[in-house]
Amino acid sequence: MSNLTTPEKPRGFIDRIGSAASAEERIVRAVGAVYEKWGFERLETSAIEFTGALGKFLPDTDRPNEGVFSFQDDEKWLSLRYDLTAPLARFAAEERQNLPKPFRRWAAGPVWRNEKPGPGRLREFWQCDADTVGSASPAADAEIIALACEAVEAAGVSRGNYALKVSSRKLLEGLLELVGVPADAQAQRLTILRALDKLDRLGPQGVRALLGEGRKDESGDFTKGAKLSAGQIEPILKFATSTAEQPTPDAILRLWNEVSPDFEVIPDSIADTAVKELAQIFDLLQAMGYLDGRVQLDTSIVRGLEYYTGPVFEAQLIGGGGANLGSVGGGGRYDTLVARFTGESVPATGFSIGVTRLATALVQMGIDQASEQTAPVIVLAMDAARMGDYFAIAADLRAAGIRAEVYLGGSGMKAQLKYADKRDAPIAVIQGGDELAKGTVTLKDLKLGAKLAKDLGEDREAYAKSREQAQREVPRAEVVAAVQQMLAR
Amino acid sequence: MSNLTTPEKPRGFIDRIGSAASAEERIVRAVGAVYEKWGFERLETSAIEFTGALGKFLPDTDRPNEGVFSFQDDEKWLSLRYDLTAPLARFAAEERQNLPKPFRRWAAGPVWRNEKPGPGRLREFWQCDADTVGSASPAADAEIIALACEAVEAAGVSRGNYALKVSSRKLLEGLLELVGVPADAQAQRLTILRALDKLDRLGPQGVRALLGEGRKDESGDFTKGAKLSAGQIEPILKFATSTAEQPTPDAILRLWNEVSPDFEVIPDSIADTAVKELAQIFDLLQAMGYLDGRVQLDTSIVRGLEYYTGPVFEAQLIGGGGANLGSVGGGGRYDTLVARFTGESVPATGFSIGVTRLATALVQMGIDQASEQTAPVIVLAMDAARMGDYFAIAADLRAAGIRAEVYLGGSGMKAQLKYADKRDAPIAVIQGGDELAKGTVTLKDLKLGAKLAKDLGEDREAYAKSREQAQREVPRAEVVAAVQQMLAR
Numbered sequence: 012m013s014n015l016t017t018p019e020k021p022r023g024f025i026d027r028i029g030s031a032a033s034a035e036e037r038i039v040r041a042v043g044a045v046y047e048k049w050g051f052e053r054l055e056t057s058a059i060e061f062t063g064a065l066g067k068f069l070p071d072t073d074r075p076n077e078g079v080f081s082f083q084d085d086e087k088w089l090s091l092r093y094d095l096t097a098p099l100a101r102f103a104a105e106e107r108q109n110l111p112k113p114f115r116r117w118a119a120g121p122v123w124r125n126e127k128p129g130p131g132r133l134r135e136f137w138q139c140d141a142d143t144v145g146s147a148s149p150a151a152d153a154e155i156i157a158l159a160c161e162a163v164e165a166a167g168v169s170r171g172n173y174a175l176k177v178s179s180r181k182l183l184e185g186l187l188e189l190v191g192v193p194a195d196a197q198a199q200r201l202t203i204l205r206a207l208d209k210l211d212r213l214g215p216q217g218v219r220a221l222l223g224e225g226r227k228d229e230s231g232d233f234t235k236g237a238k239l240s241a242g243q244i245e246p247i248l249k250f251a252t253s254t255a256e257q258p259t260p261d262a263i264l265r266l267w268n269e270v271s272p273d274f275e276v277i278p279d280s281i282a283d284t285a286v287k288e289l290a291q292i293f294d295l296l297q298a299m300g301y302l303d304g305r306v307q308l309d310t311s312i313v314r315g316l317e318y319y320t321g322p323v324f325e326a327q328l329i330g331g332g333g334a335n336l337g338s339v340g341g342g343g344r345y346d347t348l349v350a351r352f353t354g355e356s357v358p359a360t361g362f363s364i365g366v367t368r369l370a371t372a373l374v375q376m377g378i379d380q381a382s383e384q385t386a387p388v389i390v391l392a393m394d395a396a397r398m399g400d401y402f403a404i405a406a407d408l409r410a411a412g413i414r415a416e417v418y419l420g421g422s423g424m425k426a427q428l429k430y431a432d433k434r435d436a437p438i439a440v441i442q443g444g445d446e447l448a449k450g451t452v453t454l455k456d457l458k459l460g461a462k463l464a465k466d467l468g469e470d471r472e473a474y475a476k477s478r479e480q481a482q483r484e485v486p487r488a489e490v491v492a493a494v495q496q497m498l499a500r
Numbered sequence: 501m502s503n504l505t506t507p508e509k510p511r512g513f514i515d516r517i518g519s520a521a522s523a524e525e526r527i528v529r530a531v532g533a534v535y536e537k538w539g540f541e542r543l544e545t546s547a548i549e550f551t552g553a554l555g556k557f558l559p560d561t562d563r564p565n566e567g568v569f570s571f572q573d574d575e576k577w578l579s580l581r582y583d584l585t586a587p588l589a590r591f592a593a594e595e596r597q598n599l600p601k602p603f604r605r606w607a608a609g610p611v612w613r614n615e616k617p618g619p620g621r622l623r624e625f626w627q628c629d630a631d632t633v634g635s636a637s638p639a640a641d642a643e644i645i646a647l648a649c650e651a652v653e654a655a656g657v658s659r660g661n662y663a664l665k666v667s668s669r670k671l672l673e674g675l676l677e678l679v680g681v682p683a684d685a686q687a688q689r690l691t692i693l694r695a696l697d698k699l700d701r702l703g704p705q706g707v708r709a710l711l712g713e714g715r716k717d718e719s720g721d722f723t724k725g726a727k728l729s730a731g732q733i734e735p736i737l738k739f740a741t742s743t744a745e746q747p748t749p750d751a752i753l754r755l756w757n758e759v760s761p762d763f764e765v766i767p768d769s770i771a772d773t774a775v776k777e778l779a780q781i782f783d784l785l786q787a788m789g790y791l792d793g794r795v796q797l798d799t800s801i802v803r804g805l806e807y808y809t810g811p812v813f814e815a816q817l818i819g820g821g822g823a824n825l826g827s828v829g830g831g832g833r834y835d836t837l838v839a840r841f842t843g844e845s846v847p848a849t850g851f852s853i854g855v856t857r858l859a860t861a862l863v864q865m866g867i868d869q870a871s872e873q874t875a876p877v878i879v880l881a882m883d884a885a886r887m888g889d890y891f892a893i894a895a896d897l898r899a900a901g902i903r904a905e906v907y908l909g910g911s912g913m914k915a916q917l918k919y920a921d922k923r924d925a926p927i928a929v930i931q932g933g934d935e936l937a938k939g940t941v942t943l944k945d946l947k948l949g950a951k952l953a954k955d956l957g958e959d960r961e962a963y964a965k966s967r968e969q970a971q972r973e974v975p976r977a978e979v980v981a982a983v984q985q986m987l988a989r
Binding site: 102 | 506514515517518520521525538542548549553573593614637788842891895901922
């Protein structure tokens with residue numbers, strides 16, 4: 012054939028087979044059950060939205076369409092959703108007359124980011140979110156944070172192996188006000204935000220560069236900085252890298268003063284509001300029992316998405332010695348996202364689990380989330396004219412709950428057993444002419460056979476004997492019972 | 501706010517909430533369990549593929565990108581998958597060295613069609629497929645057809661409410677050979693194929709027009725026809741609308757001769773091959789017990805996708821009197837799809853359930869697939885300073901397996917009860933100042949309350965008494981037991 016197409020997929024997209032193919036679904040099922048129990052309603056919106064409805068809030072300003080996959084359709088631009096929050100805002104605005112207020116919803120599914128392809132960086136991944144739309148109360152944030160803990164645990168992460176780190180965008184805003192970054196310097200503020208969001212990855216030195224003139228990365232790409240002065244940079248960095256023992260208002264204020272003894276928290280200033288809101292949230296989480304190490308104040312948390320307006324949180328996996336093994340979810344309050352449509356403020360808060368990232372992490376942490384799916388029993392196809400008989404054996408096995416398949420094709424016994432081996436099959440069911448005449452089938456225990464063959468090595472006599480050990484002939488009518496017996500041992 | 505965005509979604513995309521939002525997942529779980537039991541391995545590929553890897557096999561030649569959503573990325577074109585078969589072909593070619601042969605896989609997920617938007621026509625919908633790659637045997641087709649029956653039943657359709665209709669592209673090809681349509685008239689053959697695929701929807705008269713000069717639809721759009729002569733059209737239509745009592749080779753040949761007594765089936769011609777393959781498939785299905793009405797020969801079945809090369813099948817829902825309520829799935833053999841990549845023929849066959857269409861049909865047929873999810877118990881927020889107490893009540897209820905939520909916000913009792921009503925809540929849990937002092941809570945049975953209020957109408961005295969009936973005050977420690985009791989009655 013001329014003009015062959017190369018069988019390949021674009022970078023940043025992956026294939027998964029078997030148990031790995033349902034990893035996201037298993038997590039969504041466990042997490043979704045928790046969201047449901049907390050009164051959240053499932054919402055399913057489509058992958059495609061009007062580009063304008065989604066808005067552009069991603070950090071990837073240097074990418075086509077700012078990190079979003081977009082295409083033109085009948086003269087309007089459509090995009091693949093980059094998260095589940097922007098579609099929720101569109102839905103909440105479209106249906107605002109019909110929804111209970113507040114509206115608690117959960118959602119799950121793939122999202123797409125047109126990121127710079129790189130090793131291990133996926134451009135399609137699953138999220139599983141819970142959000143409360145229509146409540147400005149810190150109780151709504153506290154509930155979401157507590158729920159995030161329950162969700163991460165339901166997915167299989169034990170207490171002690173994760174932490175919900177909480178801060179507030181308003182703390183950062185208060186700080187920027189104090190160091191003299193103008194409130195209307197939108198672009199500069201975004202650059203600062205995204206620099207701080209990289210603290211984990213780049214460390215203070217890298218972030219210092221991004222807050223100043225800019226930074227050249229390993230690939231040689233230069234990222235422009237926020238152009239702050241050293242006098243502005245150091246207090247910001249100091250605050251972001253400080254830790255509070257207790258998430259009380261006093262502790263936050265103490266941090267604040269450590270940054271600079273000149274800094275005062277003016278009543279009703281944005282910093283004052285931030286401190287009071289956080290105090291309310293932590294009071295409630297204390298009452299609910301979540302301040303046992305699961306939820307922590309962490310002033311380095313800012314989150315990369317532009318639309319957050321208040322409390323922000325991040326779920327981090329914790330390894331030995333308290334090491335941060337990376338974020339598996341995050342969220343925060345976004346009081347202006349729905350207002351893009353309605354013109355009126357509709358306060359909202361929510362949390363998103365990075366399901367694909369969490370699935371990978373669970374495997375790395377050795378937490379087996381695989382289903383009980385076993386490899387199938389293989390019925391060999393000994394005679395092309397008798398496929399109906401083989402299908403009947405498989406049907407009997409399936410009716411008894413045993414996973415089974417018939418070999419398809421005209422290969423000889425050796426090739427068929429090789430296939431069974433590739434399928435990791437525990438048992439091969441064989442009914443050749445001899446067995447047919449006697450009304451029997453031969454069952455080969457492939458696992459035992461492989462073990463004996465390995466143990467016995469070159470001892471041909473013992474090997475021949477072992478083959479007998481690893482197989483048995485039973486009446487056709489007893490095949491199901493015999494297979495059940497062999498599988499159980 | 502100036503410049504408000506309209507909260508709307510593109511045509512052909514929908515939102516679902518609550519139980520409807522998980523309809524696809526419920527079907528996939530049931531069908532997937534059957535596929536697994538038959539030895540198929542789950543495969544998850546991404547939504548986005550190289551446009552060239554997907555190929556263009558959709559009937560929508562008049563749509564942008566021939567019905568596929570496409571976008572440019574780093575100078576290459578990417579597309580959203582329009583089915584799960586084309587990505588499988590890419591995967592099977594890419595991984596051919598590592599896969600067992602034959603390779604049985606199942607897959608599920610959304611696919612996208614850039615169709616002309618119209619009422620009820622979705623541009624995003626779910627499919628759930630099972631395919632066998634690497635076997636040319638009619639046994640593989642028979643297995644897929646039998647599996648399709650099991651899958652449709654697992655999804656909730658009873659025997660007698662569906663039929664698997666089977667034919668072969670090769671029958672049609674044989675017929676076209678006989679009426680003198682050149683084998684290399686690719687475009688004309690496609691037009692004939694797609695005309696016949698519309699037999700259900702347009703009837704013989706509409707298809708006759710499409711086989712001839714063309715057809716103007718209700719909207720005034722004109723579709724060009726295949727330009728066949730009447731002498732060519734009538735035998736084709738007659739064959740497609742004939743029915744065979746029994747799906748035996750003889751019966752098929754009888755149909756063939758009915759079309760025209762001049763038509764001979766030349767040994768080893770394509771028609772001869774078609775008849776023999778179908779006979780083998782039906783023999784096996786007979787042996788497996790599926791010819792009890794579940795599987796039928798139907799020469800009107802051609803399927804719209806271009807890539808089929810042999811047997812084709814369609815799952816139709818059957819209403820009273822045998823009425824065809826529409827297709828909920830289809831498939832067939834496609835022996836050349838993988839060869840686009842490999843250059844060597846890799847025979848394959850498979851079946852796809854239209855999950856979204858089936859979910860809609862199940863609702864229309866009154867087959868309730870909803871989960872057991874109940875409406876939540878609502879804990880009212882009587883005092884903003886005591887949210888922790890209300891969260892604690894909700895936590896106790898959840899720990900006992902009861903779906904529960906706390907009202908968020910500062911509204912009065914009336915608004916909160918209205919909210920509970922909107923949530924369809926069975927019970928409201930109230931702890932105001934009086935109850936707090938006594939260490940009790942009040943439980944309102946909202947269903948009973950609503951019933952009594954309705955029954956009693958204007959009788960205010962009886963109504964006041966009924967309110968007592970519909971609520972009870974219990975010690976805080978007994979709230980879970982009392983709620984359980986009320987939910988059980």
